[in-house]
Amino acid sequence: MRNTLVSTFGLILALSWALSGTALAFEIEDERRFGAPNATREIAILSTTDIALFSPLAEAFLARNPTLSLRYVQATSQQVHAAIDTERAAFDLVTSSAMDLQMKLANDGFSLPLPADVINASPDWARWRDRLVAIAQEPVVLLLATRALPEGTPLPRSRRDLIALLRDNAPIFEGRIGTYNPVISGAGFLFLTQDARMSDSIWRLAEVMGRLNTRLFCCSGDMIAGLRNGDLVMAYNVLGSYAVARLTPEDGVQVILPEDFTITLQRTALVPSTSTQPDLGIALLRFLMSPEGQAIQAQATGQPPLDAETFRTQPHLRPIRLDPGLLAHLDTMTRTRFLAEWTAALDQP
Amino acid sequence: MSRRMNRNMNQRRPASLRRRLVVQLIALSAVLALILYVAVRLGAERASEATLDGILGAATIAIAEELRSVEGGAELELSPGTFSMLAAMGEERIFHRLDLGGHAVTGYADLPLPTATPTALTAVFYNAPYRDAELRLAAVGRSLMIDNRPTPVLVIVAQTREGQRAIAQQLANRAAALGLAVFLIAVPLSLLAAGTLLRPIARLAEAVSRRGGHDLRPVHHRAPAELQPLVEQLNAFIARLRTTLTQTETFIAEAAHHIRTPLATLRSEAEIALRQAQDEPTRVQLRSMIRATEESARSANQLLDHATVLFRAEQQAQDKVDLGVMTAALVDRFGPTADLKDMQLALSLPSERLETKGDAVLIEAALRNLLDNALKYSPADSTVDISLIRDGINARLSVQDQGRGLGGETLADLSQRFRRGVNVGQVVGSGLGLTIVAETMAAVQGRFELTDREDGGTCATLWFPLSV
Numbered sequence: 001m002r003n004t005l006v007s008t009f010g011l012i013l014a015l016s017w018a019l020s021g022t023a024l025a026f027e028i029e030d031e032r033r034f035g036a037p038n039a040t041r042e043i044a045i046l047s048t049t050d051i052a053l054f055s056p057l058a059e060a061f062l063a064r065n066p067t068l069s070l071r072y073v074q075a076t077s078q079q080v081h082a083a084i085d086t087e088r089a090a091f092d093l094v095t096s097s098a099m100d101l102q103m104k105l106a107n108d109g110f111s112l113p114l115p116a117d118v119i120n121a122s123p124d125w126a127r128w129r130d131r132l133v134a135i136a137q138e139p140v141v142l143l144l145a146t147r148a149l150p151e152g153t154p155l156p157r158s159r160r161d162l163i164a165l166l167r168d169n170a171p172i173f174e175g176r177i178g179t180y181n182p183v184i185s186g187a188g189f190l191f192l193t194q195d196a197r198m199s200d201s202i203w204r205l206a207e208v209m210g211r212l213n214t215r216l217f218c219c220s221g222d223m224i225a226g227l228r229n230g231d232l233v234m235a236y237n238v239l240g241s242y243a244v245a246r247l248t249p250e251d252g253v254q255v256i257l258p259e260d261f262t263i264t265l266q267r268t269a270l271v272p273s274t275s276t277q278p279d280l281g282i283a284l285l286r287f288l289m290s291p292e293g294q295a296i297q298a299q300a301t302g303q304p305p306l307d308a309e310t311f312r313t314q315p316h317l318r319p320i321r322l323d324p325g326l327l328a329h330l331d332t333m334t335r336t337r338f339l340a341e342w343t344a345a346l347d348q349p
Numbered sequence: 350m351s352r353r354m355n356r357n358m359n360q361r362r363p364a365s366l367r368r369r370l371v372v373q374l375i376a377l378s379a380v381l382a383l384i385l386y387v388a389v390r391l392g393a394e395r396a397s398e399a400t401l402d403g404i405l406g407a408a409t410i411a412i413a414e415e416l417r418s419v420e421g422g423a424e425l426e427l428s429p430g431t432f433s434m435l436a437a438m439g440e441e442r443i444f445h446r447l448d449l450g451g452h453a454v455t456g457y458a459d460l461p462l463p464t465a466t467p468t469a470l471t472a473v474f475y476n477a478p479y480r481d482a483e484l485r486l487a488a489v490g491r492s493l494m495i496d497n498r499p500t501p502v503l504v505i506v507a508q509t510r511e512g513q514r515a516i517a518q519q520l521a522n523r524a525a526a527l528g529l530a531v532f533l534i535a536v537p538l539s540l541l542a543a544g545t546l547l548r549p550i551a552r553l554a555e556a557v558s559r560r561g562g563h564d565l566r567p568v569h570h571r572a573p574a575e576l577q578p579l580v581e582q583l584n585a586f587i588a589r590l591r592t593t594l595t596q597t598e599t600f601i602a603e604a605a606h607h608i609r610t611p612l613a614t615l616r617s618e619a620e621i622a623l624r625q626a627q628d629e630p631t632r633v634q635l636r637s638m639i640r641a642t643e644e645s646a647r648s649a650n651q652l653l654d655h656a657t658v659l660f661r662a663e664q665q666a667q668d669k670v671d672l673g674v675m676t677a678a679l680v681d682r683f684g685p686t687a688d689l690k691d692m693q694l695a696l697s698l699p700s701e702r703l704e705t706k707g708d709a710v711l712i713e714a715a716l717r718n719l720l721d722n723a724l725k726y727s728p729a730d731s732t733v734d735i736s737l738i739r740d741g742i743n744a745r746l747s748v749q750d751q752g753r754g755l756g757g758e759t760l761a762d763l764s765q766r767f768r769r770g771v772n773v774g775q776v777v778g779s780g781l782g783l784t785i786v787a788e789t790m791a792a793v794q795g796r797f798e799l800t801d802r803e804d805g806g807t808c809a810t811l812w813f814p815l816s817v
Contacts, residue, residue: 107442109481129440197429324443325433333425333447333455 026083028075034058035069042069043280046084046091048077048098048187049267050221053245056296061287068280076218077101077186084110084272092281095135095269095288097239098186100193100326102268106131107324111270112278114285121289123308126266128322134266135288137310138303139257139317140191141243143235145227147252148172158260159201166208172233173212178223179236181216183339187265191237192342193329194263194320201260206345209236214346221246227253239265244302257316264317266306366550367543374539375532382528389524393517401438401485401513405506406472408435409487412445413469413504418493423449423502438516441508442482448503449495460505463488467503482509549573553580565591594660601656608649616642651781654714658785662792666708669816672744673698675713676737683720690729694720697736703744705813707793712813715789718782719748719809726752726807743795743812751806760787760799786811 032051035042035058047054051074058070073091075083077098083089084105096102105111111131119130126134142162144155149172156162166173180188195202215232217223220242226232228251243255269288271281287293294305304310311317320326329335364372408431417424425447435443446453446460461477461484469491477484486507492499549572556570567584616639623635680696687694705712723733731751738745755763756770763770764787769780783799786809790797796812 107444109442193429321433323433323440324436325429325431327443328427328429328432331425331427331445331455333423334427337424337426 026075026079026087026089028073028079030074032072033069034072035062036066037069039069040067041277041280042071043093043277043284044071044073044091045093045095045281045284046073046075046080046089047095048075048080049095050074050242053241053300056300057288057293060292060296061284064287065283070284076184078184081105081186084274088274090274090276091272092275092277093269093284094272095267096186097265097267098190099266099268099320099322100190100330101186102132102270103128103322103324103326104330105272106270107327110273112273112275114271115282118282118285118289125308125319125322126306128324132268132270132322133285133289134306134322135269135285136241136267136294136297136301136303137264137306137319138267138301139240140237140263140265141240142256142258143224143227143238143243143247144254144256145230145233145252146254148176148230148233155254155256156258157256158258159199159205160260162258163201163205163208166212166234170212175213175215176231176233177209177212177214177236178217178226178232178234179209179214180220181218182342185218187220187239188237189329189335189339190265190320190326191263193338194318195237196338198261198263198318203341203345205236206342210346224253227251237263241301241303245300257314259316261318262316264311264319266320266322268322367547370543370546371539374542375535378532378535378539382525382532385528385531386521386525390517390521393520394514397513397517398485398510401508401510402474402487405435405485405487405508406474406489409472409489409504409506410469412447412506413489413491413502416447416491416493416502416504418495422495423454423493425455435506435508438512441510441512444479444484444507446503446505448501448505449493450500456505460507461486462503463505466490477507479507482511484508485510549576557583565594597660601653601660604656605653608653609646612642612646612649616646651718651785654718655781655785655788658711658714658788658792661708661711662788665792666710667706668709670705670707670709670712672703672705672712672746672813673737675709676716676735676746679713679716679720680735683724686724687733690724690727692724692727692729693732695732695734697734697738699738701739703737703739703813704816705744705793705795706816707813711789711792715786715811716746718785719811722782723748723750723752723807723809726750728752739815740812742815744815745810745812747808747810749802749806749808751802751804754801754805754807755799760797763799764797 030051033042034055051072054072058072062068062070077096078101080094080096081098081101081104084091084094085108094102094105106128113130114133116130118133119127122133126137142156146153146155149169153165153169154161156165166177180191182189182192192202215226217226220239223232223235223238224242224246227235228247240255240257243253247253247255269285271278271285275281288297289306297303298305311319329338411431412425412427415426415428427445432443435441444457444460446456446458448454457479459479461475461479463473463475463486465473465475467473467488467490469489472487472489475486475488477486484507486505488503488505490504491502493502494500553568553570553572553576557568560566560568565587567587568580570580572580619635619639619642623632623639626632626635677696677698680694683694720733720735727733727750733751734747734749736747758770760783762768764783765780787797790811794814798808798810800808800810802808
């Protein structure tokens, strides 16, 4: 019954993935317009980031540029990719947490070259050529609702600890574990492939999670909501920025950065070749990368600004390399095989 | 017009040796710099292309080998490391394509196919444009058992080569900068080389020009082997010239002797005969004979004077000549001739000693001819003013007569050989006097002017450079 449920769910999501490429219009999650109604020009931005997290940045940017307005379209990373790659939708800036899909857009020639000052402001590891730059970094974390655990349970410090914890407290976790569905979520797929690159422990964890009827989600937000209302006890691979922004101490949820390795993601931005006013996209990008923009992002997400120092002082934070190596797992055959393996691991009898 | 221009071009002086050397050396270094640039550019491009092709081919073969047959198809696991490595140099873009049984199954289905059929062991490399990029592609073919049937597999991996091109260009630019530097250094170096090469020639020229005009000794100059033939020829030429000059000198002396002596004898014989002759017709004949002899002697003297002037002007003797003493002596010598015509010779000399450098024999001949002319063309009972005075860095000697003037002719006309004035009348002369004066003044680097005086007569002025 459990297996059938997971499989059916997966099949539906797989179908929607397959169909998304041929759909006439990409699906958006939310849309909002910032700025004065009488603004002379409007910047169109397509992003995976929640509008709530972006609002302070939009307001600060428009305060500096009162003649502009800003149309913010939020979509999943798959849809963001499809919007540019397949549908050639006109946006002036595209930001996404799915580094691999952004890399594919840039590799396939869908991004415009950025001016030298923007490129030179980025360290080598935070950009690819002059086409793609990182605007923020954040860890991918493990969330644990400690209030649901027995008193005095030590917090897991690594995946090995986590596997032990899940085995020891199977009744508590049964049906109350959440993680990304890599079939529909670009970011979830990226995190899993990076997990697999770092260590084989992800496969053992998948087996354990599969036995505990793990539920699959499209987005970090839904998992956090599940933790807050008690549906979930644990969420694996959640965007750190969302966790910090939405959880309060009263929720009794611990944010854990596993010490064996914690994948660190870069939010990347590109000006697509479909842009009708690339100058505005670049202006917004300059603002996002400026000290002020970085400070606002850091405050909104609770994450440190883009900084190489982080990786030196916290060696367990493992940055995802921003290079065409990311494209390997996007290959249809490789992706199919990887997802099949993942589903098989999760589908333990 | 064009013919004239051609002639002008043909007549143009050949370019100087220094210029030729410098131009050739600079052109050579420019060619070398260009060759360096092209060689480095091509070399860098070839080397980096070969290296990158090796990596691309190995990656393609590795991917083809990783392909495994599974039930109902094939299974592929692309390694992120391979892609990272392929993109590493210069952040290249990567594309790939996998065909099973002639159908694209994964990757970029529209990636250009190879023209040749690749095998499993060696990759086929080719270039093709794709989307907005120029790609370098590697293709590998193999065969895979799928559902018990051998199925052909084609793996294509492509990368852009912008970084490689940028690096090759950078190397070539460095080579170009180096070439330019070599070229720039070559300019002063070739000037230096030209100077060094031409120095022996300049030394030889200096050694030859330093010699006096009558120095006809052979040139003993240590010239490089290449210049030795020139020195030998020069010495041979000098030897021939010396022989010729000696012969000329001898000839002039002989001629003077052979003409003057018989004329003098003839004249004295005629004078004796005149004194002894009684009848008037014979005396008239003898007188005309004496006048003819006189005329011949004068002409012979002038011809010899002129020959002497020509010969001695070549020799360029540098005697110190006291112009005052010489002028006074000449005026003394012409005293009896002037007395015969009842003429006065008024001489005005400066108190200082005015000396010039030159051939004393020549200068005396010039002054003699000038005084002779003044006396010859002046009427009886007139005065010839002769004055010598310092004029700046020159000594100015003027001879003014009250004769018939120049008759509208110029010095240039009158100083031509055997050319006499239109107003000479019955006065005897050879037309060589003024030629001698003009040639002498040229030899001593002085100046000669001949002008009409306002109140009739001629003024001849000579400027001699004063010796320091």
